Amino acid sequence: MKKVFGYRNIGLVFGLIGLMILAGIITPSMFSLNTIISMLRNNAVYVFLAMGMMVVLVTGGIDLSVGSILALSGVVCTSLMSSHMEIPNFVWVLLSLVIGIICGAFNGFVVGYLKVVPMIATLGTMYIYRGFAFLLSGGNWWFPHQISEGYQAWAGKQILGVPSILWIAAVVFLTAYWYLSYRTTGRRIYAIGTNVESAKVAGIKEARVRFLAFVICGALAGISGMLYTANYAMCTYTIGDGYELQAIAICILGGVSITGGRGTVDGVFIGWLMMSVITQFISLLPGLSVWQKALQGAIIIAAVFLNIAMARSSEKRFLKERGALL
Amino acid sequence: MAENKAAVRDLTVKEGFQLSKFLVKWEMILVYILILINLILAVARPGLYFNIGTIQSIIQSGLDLSPMVMGMVFVLMLGDIDVSIASNMVLSGMTTGLLYQNGTPGIVAVLAGILTGAVCGAFNGVLVGYVKMPAVIVTISTSMLFRGIVEIILDVNSLKNFPAFYNAIGWRNWWIFPICMVLYIIITVIFYFILHRSTFGRKLYIVGNNPVTAQYSGIRVERVKLIVFILMGVMAGIGSIFFVGRMGGGLSSSMGTGYEMDTIAICVLGGVSTNGGKGKVYGPFISTFIMAFLLYTLGLIGVDANTRKIVTGIVLLIAVLIPSVNRQLIADVKLKVLYKNNKNIEALNVKTAAEVKELKAEIARLRKSGDPDGKIRKAEERIVSLQNTCKEKTAQMKAELEENARKNKERFS
Numbered sequence: 001m002k003k004v005f006g007y008r009n010i011g012l013v014f015g016l017i018g019l020m021i022l023a024g025i026i027t028p029s030m031f032s033l034n035t036i037i038s039m040l041r042n043n044a045v046y047v048f049l050a051m052g053m054m055v056v057l058v059t060g061g062i063d064l065s066v067g068s069i070l071a072l073s074g075v076v077c078t079s080l081m082s083s084h085m086e087i088p089n090f091v092w093v094l095l096s097l098v099i100g101i102i103c104g105a106f107n108g109f110v111v112g113y114l115k116v117v118p119m120i121a122t123l124g125t126m127y128i129y130r131g132f133a134f135l136l137s138g139g140n141w142w143f144p145h146q147i148s149e150g151y152q153a154w155a156g157k158q159i160l161g162v163p164s165i166l167w168i169a170a171v172v173f174l175t176a177y178w179y180l181s182y183r184t185t186g187r188r189i190y191a192i193g194t195n196v197e198s199a200k201v202a203g204i205k206e207a208r209v210r211f212l213a214f215v216i217c218g219a220l221a222g223i224s225g226m227l228y229t230a231n232y233a234m235c236t237y238t239i240g241d242g243y244e245l246q247a248i249a250i251c252i253l254g255g256v257s258i259t260g261g262r263g264t265v266d267g268v269f270i271g272w273l274m275m276s277v278i279t280q281f282i283s284l285l286p287g288l289s290v291w292q293k294a295l296q297g298a299i300i301i302a303a304v305f306l307n308i309a310m311a312r313s314s315e316k317r318f319l320k321e322r323g324a325l326l
Numbered sequence: 327m328a329e330n331k332a333a334v335r336d337l338t339v340k341e342g343f344q345l346s347k348f349l350v351k352w353e354m355i356l357v358y359i360l361i362l363i364n365l366i367l368a369v370a371r372p373g374l375y376f377n378i379g380t381i382q383s384i385i386q387s388g389l390d391l392s393p394m395v396m397g398m399v400f401v402l403m404l405g406d407i408d409v410s411i412a413s414n415m416v417l418s419g420m421t422t423g424l425l426y427q428n429g430t431p432g433i434v435a436v437l438a439g440i441l442t443g444a445v446c447g448a449f450n451g452v453l454v455g456y457v458k459m460p461a462v463i464v465t466i467s468t469s470m471l472f473r474g475i476v477e478i479i480l481d482v483n484s485l486k487n488f489p490a491f492y493n494a495i496g497w498r499n500w501w502i503f504p505i506c507m508v509l510y511i512i513i514t515v516i517f518y519f520i521l522h523r524s525t526f527g528r529k530l531y532i533v534g535n536n537p538v539t540a541q542y543s544g545i546r547v548e549r550v551k552l553i554v555f556i557l558m559g560v561m562a563g564i565g566s567i568f569f570v571g572r573m574g575g576g577l578s579s580s581m582g583t584g585y586e587m588d589t590i591a592i593c594v595l596g597g598v599s600t601n602g603g604k605g606k607v608y609g610p611f612i613s614t615f616i617m618a619f620l621l622y623t624l625g626l627i628g629v630d631a632n633t634r635k636i637v638t639g640i641v642l643l644i645a646v647l648i649p650s651v652n653r654q655l656i657a658d659v660k661l662k663v664l665y666k667n668n669k670n671i672e673a674l675n676v677k678t679a680a681e682v683k684e685l686k687a688e689i690a691r692l693r694k695s696g697d698p699d700g701k702i703r704k705a706e707e708r709i710v711s712l713q714n715t716c717k718e719k720t721a722q723m724k725a726e727l728e729e730n731a732r733k734n735k736e737r738f739s
Contacts, residue, residue, distance in 0.1 A: 062462065116646050117600050119407065119462070123587055124646070127639030134632035237632070242583075245466050258460045290481055294474020300467040304459055 011310060012255060012270045015303070019274060023281040030284055040166055043276040044155075045070075045231065047169040048224035049247035050254075051176050052217030054268050057251055058193045059213045060260025061111060061118035065103065066221040066247055068129035070240035073099040073225030075137040078235040082146040089150040096226035097219055103129055104218015108211035126244070130237070137237040144233040155231035165227055172220065177265040189213055193260030249300050250275050255307060352597040356612040363619045371626055382504050386497060388618020389506045390565075390572035394589045395596075395610050396517045397561030400554045402593055403521075403534045405602025406454060406461035408555070410446070411562045412585040413472035418443040419566035419577050420476050423485035432489035440563035446472055447559015448552065455551030469586070476579045484578035488570055496571030506568055510614070513564075518607045530554070534603030591638060592617055595645040671723050678716040685709050 023030050030036075049066050056063045073096040081092055103125070110121040144152075155165040180186040191199040192209045200206055229235040248258075254271025256263030278299060282292045348354065368375040375381075394411050401408045422439030426432060446468070453464045495506050521527035533540040533550050541547050569585075570577050594600065595617070596610030620641070624634050657672075665671040685705050692702050 110643065110647075114647060116643070120590075120594055120600055120646050121643065123590065124639040124642040126587070127591075127635040127642070131633055131636030131639065134635075139632075245470070248463075248466060249470075252463055258463055290477045291474065293470045293477055297467045297470030297472075297474055301453070301464065301471070304463055304467070305453075305457065308457065308459060 016274050027284040039276055039280040041163050044165045044169045045224050045228045048220040050250040050268050052220035053247040054251050054256050054263050055213045056217045057256050058189055058263045060193045063217050064122040064244045065126040067240040067243040068126045069103045069221040070225040071133040072129045073222040074229040074235050075133045077226045078142045078229045081151055085148050092226055096222045100219040100222015104215040108214030112207040112210035133237040142235040147233045152230050152233050155227050253303050353609045360616050367623045382499055384618055384622040385507050386504045390568045391585050391589050392510045392614050393561045394565040395592050397558035398589045398593045399598050399610050401558050402598045403530045405534050408465045408558050409586045410465040410469035412582045413469040414446045414562040415566045416476050416582050417472045418563040419570045423577055427487045443559040443563025444556050447556045451552035451555030455548040480579045484576055488575045492571035514611045521607050531603055591642045671720055682709050
């Protein structure tokens, strides 16, 4: 029992449970299996963006260009796919990964090696990638009939009653958990975020770790672009506009510190679930769909406020305990 | 004698005017860029360029976010950031529009709009200053919140009724000057006096450089932050006048997205550091015009609106990259490329370069005094010999390094 309550994200879990109870009372239709699966499927793209964003946030950076990377990879994959249907579909997954890695590597190079502030660097690349997405799309739209079944299957194929995009998301979650908790390079990301100076003294190359974080973030954003177009079976250059803020919001809800060093995969998972439930809940309430943005904003502020208040009170308690010892 | 006195620290930090330094200041570089863009425009489209109407319309098209640039300078100066300004702008525009539509006198409606902006700014300011939440998070969420409120109230409708002078600010000229430019200059002068000629401005620099020091030296950091964010809100309210005027007196909930990023881009281009504590008012003032002219020139060349975004991004990146190209970076690159990561070789080369420089300076001095002793030739010979020894030693050391590496390889293979 003690272990349960000692869990770092216990506040988040209670918040989630409370929210679900509230939603269950007001809109009971929310908790049929179909609704839940469609809810998760609609929000699955955020998993990739939020996971990547978390890695960057943990190093103390921020990546505003993920929405544009999503659009760029989505446009490239869809446009090539619609004209070359004969190419096997796994190629598009690889291509989207490569595009994401290139974009992320550029971000990482500018931030890590040229030492530009992450926010400004990715603000610039956000414009650049979005512009390229427009150039390559030529302003066109792609509709479901132009997108092949096999391509759509990457997101929509039912495996054990669950769409494949959710399976991919689960794989990403587990891999991220394993990588960030048990791999040396994963731990280095936390080391850089917690204290750059001591990490440097310990022999960790700061520039290389920052570069790596942005590459991971870019790769995940890239693959999310392909999955987005497969999931919704449509594509244009404006897709993913503002998703970077959504991804950051999910991370913040999940207890990731924006100043770096703090953040867990399970926290982000709960944050993502919370955001999905909120969105779904609001959209089920009649006449409230215009309230979505305002409520989301208010909820994020409240969550961060609570987070900070809790952190401060625990700090105070800690100091008191030490005072008692002395 | 003056020399024998104990050195008293001279607290009047006043450098003399140096032309060579003044000419390579960042603000002057911005002026050169502006002139360059103008020249390109003049050469590419002389018929259009030498026409007062064109210039006026360029300036009018670029200045619709100008008031917010000045507010953003202050926010960035603190090391904070405000990405909610576009939403704030639309919200205050909506307040004015709704009040005016329902028969409130124009001036009251406008003041109410600006007040709305100030209240929104105060909300941000309290959360950032007093609750001490990171500014990025606060303003990202409030940008959703403010735009959400606009969406709730306006839904898919749009407002059409605005006071008549809105249109004048966006489109009319006063004599040959666009009205918005005159207003922008007035705003800039006010902000210049606040930032560079008042104690509050000095406080901003101190807080931006080191908030902890500022706190200990008796500056109420929380209050400074609150005031700056309120000021930002007021500027967003004033910005709504410029914006709605430019949009032809219409407002809907989806307007003005991305303006916060454009504003930040202009500030950064103007030399304001996002880490805080660095920047001037006139830098962003010039870069506002740079952006206006740049985007218009690209439009004339035939680049469409979305591709211009690429240019905005690249300009932004280059602008932040230029200050980071400094001596340290060049030294690092040299160490890696020329000296094979060996500090001994680097030290040798640096030392030789310094000696050669000294000798050259001496030669110049000797030449001036017309020294006939042949000292010049001696010095020249010394330079050559120094350079030769340096080259030889470098080659030797590099060979040693290679030899060592080869031996190590053999030993461990």
